[in-house]
Amino acid sequence: MVITVKDLVKRYGDLVALDHFDLAVEEGEILGLLGPNGSGKTTALNCILSLLTYNSGEICVFDRPMAPDAYGTKRNIGVIMQNVAVFNELTVWENVFFFCGLYITDKAECRRLSEEAIDFAGLNDYRKFYPKKLSGGLLRRLNIACGIAHKPKLIILDEPTVAVDPQSRNKILEGIKQLNRNGATVVYTSHYMEEVEQICTRIIILDRGRIIANGTKEELKNMISLGEKITVETNTVSDGQLSVLKTLPGIDTVSFDGQELIIRSGKDRNNLESVLDFLKKQSIGYGRIYSEMPTLNDVFLELTGKELRD
Amino acid sequence: MSSHIFTTRLKCLFRDRATVFWTMAFPIILALLFNATLRNIDKMADGFQPVDIAVVDNEMYENDSSFREALNAASDGENRIFSLTEASEEEAADLLRGGRISGYFTDGDLVSVTVGSSGFEASLMQTFADSYMQMHYASSDILEADPQSYETLMTAVKEKTGYLRDVSISDAEPDSAYSYFYALLAMACLYAGFWGLREAEDIQADLSVRAARVNIAPVKKGKAFFSSMAASFVLSMSEILLLFLFLRFVLGIDFGVRTNLVLLVTLAGCLLGLSGGAFIGAVVRGSENLKTGVMLGLTMTGCMLAGMMYQGIKIQIDRNAPALRWINPVNLLTDAYYNIYYLPALDRFWIDMAILGGFIAVFSIGTYLKIRRQKYASL
Numbered sequence: 001m002v003i004t005v006k007d008l009v010k011r012y013g014d015l016v017a018l019d020h021f022d023l024a025v026e027e028g029e030i031l032g033l034l035g036p037n038g039s040g041k042t043t044a045l046n047c048i049l050s051l052l053t054y055n056s057g058e059i060c061v062f063d064r065p066m067a068p069d070a071y072g073t074k075r076n077i078g079v080i081m082q083n084v085a086v087f088n089e090l091t092v093w094e095n096v097f098f099f100c101g102l103y104i105t106d107k108a109e110c111r112r113l114s115e116e117a118i119d120f121a122g123l124n125d126y127r128k129f130y131p132k133k134l135s136g137g138l139l140r141r142l143n144i145a146c147g148i149a150h151k152p153k154l155i156i157l158d159e160p161t162v163a164v165d166p167q168s169r170n171k172i173l174e175g176i177k178q179l180n181r182n183g184a185t186v187v188y189t190s191h192y193m194e195e196v197e198q199i200c201t202r203i204i205i206l207d208r209g210r211i212i213a214n215g216t217k218e219e220l221k222n223m224i225s226l227g228e229k230i231t232v233e234t235n236t237v238s239d240g241q242l243s244v245l246k247t248l249p250g251i252d253t254v255s256f257d258g259q260e261l262i263i264r265s266g267k268d269r270n271n272l273e274s275v276l277d278f279l280k281k282q283s284i285g286y287g288r289i290y291s292e293m294p295t296l297n298d299v300f301l302e303l304t305g306k307e308l309r310d
Numbered sequence: 311m312s313s314h315i316f317t318t319r320l321k322c323l324f325r326d327r328a329t330v331f332w333t334m335a336f337p338i339i340l341a342l343l344f345n346a347t348l349r350n351i352d353k354m355a356d357g358f359q360p361v362d363i364a365v366v367d368n369e370m371y372e373n374d375s376s377f378r379e380a381l382n383a384a385s386d387g388e389n390r391i392f393s394l395t396e397a398s399e400e401e402a403a404d405l406l407r408g409g410r411i412s413g414y415f416t417d418g419d420l421v422s423v424t425v426g427s428s429g430f431e432a433s434l435m436q437t438f439a440d441s442y443m444q445m446h447y448a449s450s451d452i453l454e455a456d457p458q459s460y461e462t463l464m465t466a467v468k469e470k471t472g473y474l475r476d477v478s479i480s481d482a483e484p485d486s487a488y489s490y491f492y493a494l495l496a497m498a499c500l501y502a503g504f505w506g507l508r509e510a511e512d513i514q515a516d517l518s519v520r521a522a523r524v525n526i527a528p529v530k531k532g533k534a535f536f537s538s539m540a541a542s543f544v545l546s547m548s549e550i551l552l553l554f555l556f557l558r559f560v561l562g563i564d565f566g567v568r569t570n571l572v573l574l575v576t577l578a579g580c581l582l583g584l585s586g587g588a589f590i591g592a593v594v595r596g597s598e599n600l601k602t603g604v605m606l607g608l609t610m611t612g613c614m615l616a617g618m619m620y621q622g623i624k625i626q627i628d629r630n631a632p633a634l635r636w637i638n639p640v641n642l643l644t645d646a647y648y649n650i651y652y653l654p655a656l657d658r659f660w661i662d663m664a665i666l667g668g669f670i671a672v673f674s675i676g677t678y679l680k681i682r683r684q685k686y687a688s689l
Contacts, residue, residue, distance in 0.1 A: 012688060046689055049526055051515050053685045068684035071528035079526050085519035089325035094318070101314045102527035146523070 001063060002027050002154050002185045003048060008057030010043055010209070017043045018054070019209040025154075025187060030180050032200030033189040034296060036306075040209035041189040042082060045158055049079060061154070075103055078152030078184075082159045084143045086131050093118065093127040096145045103150035117149035120178075122171060137168025144172065148179060155179055156187045161195060173199050193296035205300060212303050217296065224302040226294045227252075227269045232261040232279065233287035241282050248274055261286075312537040315529075319541035329504045334549040337498040338556055344494060345561050348487045360385070360393040361431045364402040364414040371396075371417040376449075380442050381415070391434065415439065486621055489648060491563045493618035496643035498553050499579025500609040502546035506587025507601055509538050510677065514592065516686040531684060539584065547580045566651035571659070575646045578666045582639055585673035592680035612640035642666050 005023035009016070018040050025031050033041045046052040048059055050068045059066045061073050086095045097114045104110040118127055121141040131139055140160060148155055157176065161169045177199055180186050190196050196203055197217050205213040205220070213220050237256050246254050250269040255262045265271045272291045279286060300306075324330065365371060365381060385394035397405060402414040406426050413425035413435050421439045425432040452459060513535045515522040524534055554576060557563040565572045587605055594601045615638050617624030624641070627634050635641045642662045649659040 050685060051522060051525060051689060053687055068525070069530075071530075074526065074528040077526070079523065081519050081523060083519045085523040087322050087520060089322040090318070094321070098314070098318045099523065099527070101318075102524065102529050105314075 001025065002061065003187070004058075004060040004063070005044070005048065006058045008044070008047060008054055008059065010040075010047055010052065010054040017209050018047065018057075021057070021209060021211065023048075023204070023211075025185060027185050028180070028183070029201045030176070030186040030188060030199055032196035032203040033187065033206060034191065034193060034196045034203055034300075035189075035206035036191055036300075039206040041206055042158055043209075044206075045079075045156055045187070045189065049077070049156070075150075076153040078147045078150065078155045080144050080147040080155070080157040080160045082162065084131070084139050086139075086142055086146060088131050091128050091130055092123050092134070092142055092145075095131070095142060096123075096149050099146040100149035103152075113149050113151060117145040120148070120175065121145035135165075135168075137164045137171075140164050140168060140172060144175065148184075153184060154187070155184045158189050159191070160188075161190070161192065169195075193300075197296060203296070205296070205303070207300075207304050213299060220296060220299050221294050222267070224294060224299050225267050226298050226302060227265040227267045228271060229292045229294070230263040230265075230272055230275050230289065231292070232263070232275070232284075232289045233259065234261055234279075234284055235259055236285055237261055241284065244282075245275075245278060248278065250274070312533055315534055315537035316541050319538045320545060323505060323508075323541060323545050326508075329508070330549075333498070333501045333504055333546060334552065337494060337501065337553050340497075341491065341494055341553070341557055341561060344490050348490065360390050361434055362393045362395075362411045363431075363435060364395040364397045364405055364411050366399045366402050366414060366416045367396040368399065368417065374417050376446065377417055377421065377442065384438060391438075485564075488563060488651060489617055489621060489624070489644060491557050491561070492644045492647035492651075493613055493616045493640060495550070495553060495557065495576070495647065496579060496616065496640045497609060497613045497618060498550050499576065499643060500583045500586065500612065500640060502542070502550070502580050502583030503587025503590065503605045503609065504602070505542035505546050506539075506584040506589075507591035507598075507605060508587075509535065509542055509584075510588045510591025510681065511598060511601075512538065513681055514683075514686075516689050517591075522689065525684070531681070535681060539588070542584055543580065546584060547577070550576055550580055564651060565647065568650050571650045571656075572647065575643060575650065575663070578646075578663060578670065579643045581670050582643075582666055582673070585670050585677060586639070588677040589673040589680075592677045609640070612638050616641040616644045618644075636665060639666065639669055 001024055003023060003025035005021060008018050008021040008023075010018040010021075021040070021044060023044070033044065035041050043052065047054045047057075048061065048066060050059075050066050050070070061070070062076060064070060064073055066073060087098070090098060093114065096117050097110065100114045100117065101107075101110050104113060118124055121144055123138065123141055123145060126134060126138060126142075131142060134142060144157075144160060147157075155176075160176075161172055164172065173195060176186055176188065188196070188200060200217070202215065203213075203217055203220055204211055213223060215223075235258055242254055242256055245251065245263065248271070250265050250271050251263055252266050253262075253264045263271065263275055270291075276289070278284075279289075371378065381392070381394060384390060385392040395402075395405065395411065397414070399416070402411070402424075405411045406414060406424065409426070412429075412431035413423055415435070416422045416424065421443055423432070423435045423439050425435060511517045512521050513524065513531065515525040525531065554565075554572070558565060590601055590605050590608075594604055613619070615623060615627055615634065618640070624635075627641075635645070642665055646659055646662040646666070649656065649662070653659070
């Protein structure tokens with residue numbers, strides 16, 4: 001096991017930030033920790049990294065108890081903080097070289113790894129730039145380069161794409177997959193469900209410091225009763241037609257707000273064909289029609305009764 | 311590892327333009343301003359201008375040869391204090407109203423002084439009139455008792471003898487103006503606190519994300535902190551020495567001949583500033599701006615009480631609250647510099663140094679106890 005956390009409890013006064021939290025991260029996976037702000041994702045990571053004290057529980061990394069002076073273990077961990085943690089007085093190259101040098105004592109090796117990290121993050125054209133001259137996306141990439149330059153076996157990324165433009169976000173996500181392909185185990189926290197769905201091989205959903213779901217994205221979606229959601233853009237549906245629609249087999253709920261007709265189906269049911277047939281028979285004109293499968297937000301909504309981004 | 315942190319840190323600090331300005335350029339600018347101001351004061355003292363006055367040319371004045379002689383003596387020659395005009399009472403009043411004279415004397419049973427407003431000129435005229443009347447009555451009493459003593463009396467009046475004499479306890483000339491520059495150098499020493507404060511911020515994971523990143527790395531926290539502090543020490547000591555050389559060789563401020571002791575005080579001052587800044591950074595809870603404000607506030611209060619803005623405050627504290635001088639690090643540094651320059655004996659200097667050492671020890675131990683934590687309750 002790369003990370004093992006057992007029965008971790010962390011309290012801030014009366015607030016329970018982590019409530020008997022358990023975690024097992026296997027070698028080679030990309031584990032996503034998904035949850036709204038304040039759900040305990042960052043607290044869990046800081047406890048794992050031995051930055052935070054905790055009330056009870058056990059934490060092992062690479063099968064060894066984690067502690068502030070576990071230097072051998074720390075050498076194999078790379079961390080990309082939620083906030084950009086670089087020195088504004090050092091250039092891109094100097095920042096990467098400095099942080100890499102905290103892990104690698106051999107100067108030549110450190111230089112080589114720093115070059116690779118700069119290349120990996122696509123910062124070659126900016127190596128002499130000071131951080132203040134970089135855009136938000138480039139700054140995030142520098143933050144990542146500083147965290148992974150020493151080629152860690154375990155990479156922990158805490159919301160690395162906050163306030164990043166879509167182009168940089170895609171590059172960052174591709175980079176994380178590349179790091180994983182190169183052999184690194186990745187723990188990735190985010191409250192962006194699309195990112196987690198896109199790159200993670202396993203997902204843990206956290207709420208109020210507790211794990212409420214754990215599995216692949218397919219497994220998580222199977223945990224809920226909701227199935228397909230069909231949206232029809234139309235403004236000509238009568239109450240009578242709505243009543244008939246509700247009686248069609250496999251349809252759970254129907255709602256109409258004067259502009260959109262939304263039809264929800266139960267788990268494992270596909271009703272697009274029957275809905276199209278119904279619209280044709282009833283001569284209901286429509287603009288667009290599209291079908292969506294449940295998202296992780298729907299999973300979170302059903303499990304907690306609230307939106308992921310609340 | 312230590313050299314990696316030290317060299318990178320030195321680079322980092324040297325490029326921190328705002329802090330370099332406050333710790334290096336600002337004291338030099340202040341020194342230039344002090345120098346310009348104190349030189350102007352010297353020029354003002356050198357270029358004393360006689361006070362324009364008048365005397366009412368009445369019958370009493372015509373017949374009072376001694377007052378005429380006294381006034382003429384004060385209004386004649388290179389060191390004259392008055393520029394005298396003889397005028398009728400109406401003319402004198404007109405001159406005063408027109409602002410062409412500061413006041414006028416009217417001879418009578420007593421010499422009266424009429425002035426337009428109070429101030430230095432009025433005080434000078436009143437002092438002159440009082441001295442004259444005192445001398446006049448004393449002479450009258452002596453001549454009444456012994457008319458034969460006229461010659462002796464005149465000789466005695468002309469040969470004024472002072473019974474007070476300045477005795478220097480040192481070969482060096484006492485110069486209170488130097489205290490301003492010594493206080494400025496002390497201020498620069500305490501400004502090393504800017505660097506110390508930054509070191510504390512950059513080593514505690516609960517204070518900055520950079521510190522969190524360093525804490526996560528496989529580096530002993532103590533090693534990282536002392537390597538960084540060493541870089542801060544080298545930079546701040548260089549800045550203070552640069553200021554010292556500027557004061558000594560550009561502005562000509564005399565620090566005496568015991569340069570090794572001057573360097574010792576400067577070293578102690580630099581360590582005091584660094585440890586004090588780190589202590590504030592580690593202990594004060596709040597934003598970096600708040601900590602900087604606390605540090606600046608304490609330093610500038612210390613400077614003010616040590617007489618950097620006005621020497622009178624230092625004298626008042628020495629007279630009325632002597633305990634305060636021993637707990638004000640700026641005052642201790644200023645005194646130590648002045649002792650080296652002026653006093654041959656070093657008893658008081660070593661007391662100052664011992665107290666400074668105590669301050670450094672307290673700040674260093676306090677900082678160590680605060681930053682040795684490796685895990686935090688919250689970040």
